Amino acid sequence: MNEILDLEINEMAQTKFDCSCGRNHFFSIHDIAIGKGQLKALVPMAQPFIDGKVLMVCDNNTYEAAGKESLKLMEAAGFDVKRLVFDKGEDILIPDECVVGRVLEELDLDITLMVAVGSGTINDLVKFVSSRTKIPYIIVCTAPSMDGYVADGAPLICDGKKISYPACLAYGVVGDTDIMKQAPMRMIHAGFGDVVGKLTALADWDLAVQVVNEYRCDTCVTLVNRALEKCFSKTDALAKRDEEAVLYLIEALTLTGVAMGLVGVSRPASGSEHMLSHYWEMDFIAKGRYPELHGIKVGIATPIIAEVFEELSDCLPEETAKLSPSRLEVEDLLRRAGCPVSPKDIGIDRDLFYRSLMEGYDVRPRYSVLRYAKEKGRLKAIAEKITERIYGGQA
Ligand SMILES: [Zn+2]
Ligand SMILES: [Zn+2]
Structure with a gap:
């Protein structure tokens, strides 16, 4: 079937x-x-x-x-x-x-x-x-x-x-x-970052299914998950431009596209991590700065969203809690592939970072873990905590 x-x-x-x-x-x-x-x-x-x-x-x-x-x-x-x-x-x-x-x-x-x-x-x-x-x-x-x-x-x-x-x-x-495989390494890192982003995108989709009864296609989820598994099995080889690693990367990028095409929405490919990325990009463009490659930003945003899920673990639906990746696990993937991990690496300052966590849920009219945190009255405390962890000191 x-x-x-x-x-x-x-x-x-x-x-x-x-x-x-x-x-x-x-x-x-x-x-x-x-x-x-x-x-x-x-x-x-x-x-x-x-x-x-x-x-x-x-x-x-x-x-x-x-x-x-x-x-x-x-x-x-x-x-x-x-x-x-x-x-x-x-x-x-x-x-x-x-x-x-x-x-x-x-x-x-x-x-x-x-x-x-x-x-x-x-x-x-x-x-x-x-x-x-x-x-x-x-x-x-x-x-x-x-x-x-x-x-x-x-x-x-x-x-x-x-x-x-x-x-x-x-x-x-x-x-x-x-x-x-001959592409500039920064672009390969960007592709990997965009793939890593699917981890929190799928968790966000699950949250939307559990909380607001959104439609989901399990076949598409399986399609994406299998592609992620293959791609992540070759993480360490990516820096060497290994043939198979590059193949699995482009397959994962293509298969999320196929999944999107099948369901007609971007849920299989994008969640809160894309909202943060978009928020940063708008700010960069408004200030006339180079906006950085899409997937580099998405990669950096992913462990942060994973952390938001972790901070909410006491009140998440059981299924979603099981699905959401841990921050350290995501950071480890990025590091092993050679991707930048911290928002500071691409010049996101403390103020922009904090605002993106507070306002990012509004980038798209779509249910997300950021909106969930807002509804639970926890967003501000979580945003402050993560900002402090990354930037240190007082707000
Ligand atoms: Zn993307
Ligand atoms: Zn289906």
């Missing part, structure tokens, strides 16, 4: 099944090719679009990492490919109005497929344009840095603020571990 659990990741495209949760699930991505040497899968994946023109979008770094080779493969197979390479030199590409506009300007009338070569920014950008123009896109992933390759939101910057626009899933996903 829940046969998706028996499928390999590359077989999950277009799966449709009646689930034990009472719903009929459908995963709409047409094609997934993840693994060693999978870049060559781009050509057969794009084959249905060979009669039209292709727009390939990348930046100067991702062009070198995989764009050049993708272009070579497609042209050799007879595709007519137009290139758009954003060159920001040493600066990072910010997905704002201007950059979205550039993609639209390059979108000739006879283009029938877009190929995005990159990670977070390039993917979000092309995903947004794809969903507004209905021109499908294939993402060639260059770094295992976040779980947005298989997600239907496209966070962009508008008027200096980050807005998560609803968007459509990619037509296809290509993830070649030979390419992704």
Whole structure:
């Protein structure tokens, strides 16, 4: 019945099944090719679009990492490919109005497929344009840095603020571990941080099931849990860019995306740890500071949320208490992978940290352990305690 659990990741495209949760699930991505040497899968994946023109979008770094080779493969197979390479030199590409506009300007009338070569920014950008123009896109992933390759939101910057626009899933996903294991280590750490965040996301989801009777699909939870187990079994090898460690990391990131796609909500992927991360990011953007990679922030936020669960252990529903990870366990995972652990490591000051714990529950209208703490009248005391532990001294 829940046969998706028996499928390999590359077989999950277009799966449709009646689930034990009472719903009929459908995963709409047409094609997934993840693994060693999978870049060559781009050509057969794009084959249905060979009669039209292709727009390939990348930046100067991702062009070198995989764009050049993708272009070579497609042209050799007879595709007519137009290139758009954003060159920001040493600066990072910010997905704002201007950059979205550039993609639209390059979108000739006879283009029938877009190929995005990159990670977070390039993917979000092309995903947004794809969903507004209905021109499908294939993402060639260059770094295992976040779980947005298989997600239907496209966070962009508008008027200096980050807005998560609803968007459509990619037509296809290509993830070649030979390419992704060469990604900057900071991006690999970010991907790992985003995966670690699923530990508290799942605990938050359980809390919402127990306290406010929210819907949950156990098949999806199992899917994510299995992927986490595999990924964490290779934690120590990640720093060495071990092939299997990188594969399990990108699998975990993709499978949480699949789980989100199946249930149609981001519960399997994001909870309070993402709320803290978002709160910090808004503050960084407002102050014109580099907002740091998504998964780096999520990773740092996860042991803090684990601590919130621990502080509430005397009044949590039994199931949730069993599920929530311990702070030390989460910190240990991050440390072994080489990820930053403390909010101080990325320049979050005491005031911002304290405010994020006090106000973070309000980032999204969704039930979370932060809201639970607030309802129990415990939030302030917990926020003060954790702030003191990390920053020391008086408030
Ligand atoms: Zn995330
Ligand atoms: Zn289900």
